[in-house]
Amino acid sequence: MNSKSQSFLSIALLSLVFCSIQNVYSQQLSKSDFWQNVRFGGGLGLGFTNGGFNVALSPSGIYQVNENFATGLGLNFNYTKFNNDTFTAYGGSFMNFFNLIPQIQLSAELEQWRVNSNIGLDGADISENYWTTALFLGIGYTSRNVTVGLRYDIIYDDERSIYIDPLMPFIRFYF
Template sequence: MMAFKRNILNFLTFVLSSVLFLTGCLSLKAQDTLISHQKNDFWRNVQFGGGLGLGVGSGYTNIMVAPSGIYNINPYVSAGLGTQYSYVKQSNLFDSHIYGGSLISLFNPIPEMQVSAELEQLRVNNTFTEFTPEIKDNFWNTALFLGAGYRNQNVTIGLRYNILYRESNYVYSQAWMPFVRVYF
């Protein structure tokens, strides 16, 4: 029960930190606009986006929140940061809290193509409830995704590969992953 409370506290801290970060970024943008009445070149090149996920089934729940932001250095290159939180539960088997961050770099050699590299560091807190007493498995997982996709304005659909993938890490079921990336 203590671990569950600690995980909830970690999740709330993560969500609050993300909200405060994004609010701070937006308030800086608003403050800059009010003071100068001119568009700041920095904020004109910033885009926010991310992903949301929800999977439910018979005794299974998967919830994921992954906000991110990028800075467009020029029309070809962008770099940014992302955060992620996932909760996965299979009744009477396990529950898992996964949270962390990532560094993102994007390269657009032509407007319709995007090549990406993303370094991701996640903290994984697994509790296997099928055993008595419960077994806890807490560890850090590092992933390095290299990907490519078709880009249409602010949406990219593609495939990425985790070059640090290991079958025993219990985070991703395979090295290849499709993705949809949206930035506004």
Template sequence: MNKIVPSGLKMLLFGVCLFFGSVNCFAQNPTQKSDFWNKVRFGGGIGFNFSNGGFNGSIAPSAIYQFNDYIAAGIGANVNFFKFNNQKFWAYGPSAVVLGNPIPQIQLSAEFEQLRINSSIQTIGGTLERDFWSPALFIGAGYRTNFATVGIRYNLLYDNVDSIYLNAWTPFVRVYF
């Protein structure tokens, strides 16, 4: 009786190994290559904003994954410079974006960015410096042709005290190849 149990256990283990080994062999098809990198697009955007005595410019490289003809999502990095009268801000940080194309010519977007702000203000008494985090949540729309989109976006979290943007509306140019 003792010899039957170990032999039966050996057969069971052999059968389990054979089953998982054959499933693994069928799951891997060497002729079928991953389609992931064919759906990744690189690019990003540039932005600018002008007002009386002020300028805001940004560059934002990013990569998106094109799920289908209508939806893409990705991540990026942002670098912004803002100057208004005697104030200067540098901002940098990560972002995440979702792009939707209900028709090929129209692109809708939602983008969240978290920027680290390094600010300085020149005063009569010297320079005041301040460092802080500033989140932004943009919704936008633009006209898309081939690889470029030109549009406008609105910052839902706009704060006129702690935002690097001069106002909630920001024009943009976004390019992905």
């Protein structure tokens, strides 16, 4: 099993254990309270460099387990252009958010992507399609329904990643 698979499995198992622990809290809620704790929103990411840029859109839904912890799922779309090269990617994500204090949010986000890349060479284009994974740890400042911050892909692969850099700013909105 490679390190990416081990990382994915570890995060999935830890999340499952944590959610099971939180089940004690959620059993106290009535069925009608479930939707009162669901919030919809998502994120927007932008990255710029010499000769390139990246834009990411990620609508998602989260369940606010308690005032400090939320977990959820999202859909992802990403477009990257660097000189004549383009990358279009789509996929899903699993995320956990933890507020140390109301204004400071820590995050862990696991993303799985299907990538379609086109690399423009002199006189020829090379196209490639593949799967890739990103595991972000982040920190952000939260004010009401908005969180602004930075996240870092700890399994970044400069040959397969859809991102230009492992460090990425983000803006999240949840209502």
